[in-house]
Amino acid sequence: MLKIKQLDLHYGSTPVVQNFSVELAKGQIGCLLGPSGSGKSSILRAIAGFELPSAGEIFLGTTCVGSAAVQLRPEARKVGMVFQDYALFPHLTVAGNVGFGLFRSNASIRRQRVAQMLELVGLAELSERSIHQLSGGQQQRVALARALAPAPELLLLDEPFSGLDADLREALAKDIRQILQHEGITALLVTHDQHEAFAMADQLGVIQQGRLQQWGSAYELYHQPVNRFVADFVGEGHLLSVQRSHSGEYFTALGPLPVTVPDDARWLMVRPEDIEHDDVSPLKAQVINTAFRGSCYHYELRLEHGELLSCQLQSHHCHAVGEWIGIRAELAHWVFFSADGCRK
Ligand SMILES: Nc1ncnc2c1ncn2[C@@H]1O[C@H](COP(=O)(O)OP(=O)(O)OP(=O)(O)O)[C@@H](O)[C@H]1O
Numbered sequence: 001m002l003k004i005k006q007l008d009l010h011y012g013s014t015p016v017v018q019n020f021s022v023e024l025a026k027g028q029i030g031c032l033l034g035p036s037g038s039g040k041s042s043i044l045r046a047i048a049g050f051e052l053p054s055a056g057e058i059f060l061g062t063t064c065v066g067s068a069a070v071q072l073r074p075e076a077r078k079v080g081m082v083f084q085d086y087a088l089f090p091h092l093t094v095a096g097n098v099g100f101g102l103f104r105s106n107a108s109i110r111r112q113r114v115a116q117m118l119e120l121v122g123l124a125e126l127s128e129r130s131i132h133q134l135s136g137g138q139q140q141r142v143a144l145a146r147a148l149a150p151a152p153e154l155l156l157l158d159e160p161f162s163g164l165d166a167d168l169r170e171a172l173a174k175d176i177r178q179i180l181q182h183e184g185i186t187a188l189l190v191t192h193d194q195h196e197a198f199a200m201a202d203q204l205g206v207i208q209q210g211r212l213q214q215w216g217s218a219y220e221l222y223h224q225p226v227n228r229f230v231a232d233f234v235g236e237g238h239l240l241s242v243q244r245s246h247s248g249e250y251f252t253a254l255g256p257l258p259v260t261v262p263d264d265a266r267w268l269m270v271r272p273e274d275i276e277h278d279d280v281s282p283l284k285a286q287v288i289n290t291a292f293r294g295s296c297y298h299y300e301l302r303l304e305h306g307e308l309l310s311c312q313l314q315s316h317h318c319h320a321v322g323e324w325i326g327i328r329a330e331l332a333h334w335v336f337f338s339a340d341g342c343r344k
Pocket residue numbers: 011016034035036037038039040041042043192
């Protein structure tokens with residue numbers, strides 16, 4: 001449904017996106033994750049038709065809608081957009097906002113479609129309210145209903161939840177996923193927030209300085225990151241230095257490695273769930289920070305020679321900062337990186 005092939009974007013002579021390729025099948029939800037300024041919004045704007053590619057091609061279905069030579073007008077692309085600030089019209093009611101893009105339809109079809117969209121996003125009761133009488137989450141639903149009303153083939157969502165608090169963001173992300181799946185709409189979301197990305201997307205891409213580092217499922221990004229940047233950006237974790245003894249045995253600060261270690265492995269990735277508390281373990285770590293997270297405590301730990309780790313323990317365990325506790329490594333995934341940061 002959406003195919004982007006080797007896209008390059010420049011602002012003036014400055015390259016902002018380079019050799020970017022991804023594909024989404026019909027009905028799939030994709031997500032672009034990356035630090036501020038990495039080029040995520042520029043990619044959405046190019047898909048919507050607001051930026052001209054300097055190289056590469058953007059296909060919607062079998063039609064090339066954007067390349068250095070082809071630039072289909074934004075309104076001819078059947079692409080809907082939902083922005084960070086909702087961009088709702090304050091002088092129109094909820095229904096007026098949702099029906100805004102349906103100016104080509106006659107009044108009765110427009111009324112019907114607006115009612116259907118408001119039903120879909122769970123706001124049927126509020127159709128005559130003005131925008132300022134809605135909560136942030138309700139406004140976001142109106143923005144979604146407005147973007148869906150003209151039946152776009154592709155929906156682009158640029159940081160759609162960033163004005164909302166964390167709990168609402170995740171709940172809304174799941175609701176919107178259900179609505180999009182129900183309607184069979186292909187969507188591409190941009191966010192900084194990986195919880196939101198995991199709640200919503202089938203396929204995720206991590207971008208660094210305009211270059212796609214990895215495109216895959218949340219599981220692949222978390223457990224099989226292609227490089228240190230993706231490992232750092234997705235989820236939490238630490239890297240322990242891999243050493244080789246005179247006898248040829250590989251080890252880290254956690255002890256000998258019980259698996260085959262690739263020759264030039266330099267770092268081992270350790271996620272918080274890889275570390276368990278074990279009072280009788282000879283391996284000790286000092287608690288340097290704690291954070292209560294309801295179902296668990298999150299601990300930052302320091303090993304004897306200064307290496308850092310983190311772990312999550314059930315919240316009835318309560319260890320004070322400064323305390324030494326016994327720990328044990330229980331790694332289910334062995335992810336090694338070479339000195340240049342690539343996964344081995
Ligand atoms: N219209 C523009 N003219 C010139 N430079 C721009 C323009 N828009 C964005 N940029 C620059 O292009 C780079 C990518 O910006 P973009 O908005 O695509 O990043 P982003 O990953 O979406 O960032 P954020 O997460 O902060 O929204 C940044 O360095 C930005 O300053």
